[in-house]
Amino acid sequence: MSRPPGPPSDRRPGDPEAEEPAPIADMRKEFARKSSREPRDREAERAFLKNKIEILRSDRKLSESEKEEAVAALLRELDRLEEEDPDGRS
Numbered sequence: 001m002s003r004p005p006g007p008p009s010d011r012r013p014g015d016p017e018a019e020e021p022a023p024i025a026d027m028r029k030e031f032a033r034k035s036s037r038e039p040r041d042r043e044a045e046r047a048f049l050k051n052k053i054e055i056l057r058s059d060r061k062l063s064e065s066e067k068e069e070a071v072a073a074l075l076r077e078l079d080r081l082e083e084e085d086p087d088g089r090s
Helices: 028-037 042-057 064-082
Strands: none
Touching: 028 064
């Protein structure tokens, strides 16, 4: 006859006390190096920023002043992209 299961463990997967800590590596320099070799898609950057602006404008969790501040920052970034590549070719 088999024994009934024991009481459930009070530790769950992902519980920091239940598992050994995973090693952490700072990979920022590696990603920056790899990213710098890839050509930038300015049109994709513009589209991303424009989409973020629309998301911010419709976010019900932000106050109007928070929206205005965040949108202004993204518009400055769009202007910077335009100054770098006014024809949108790179």
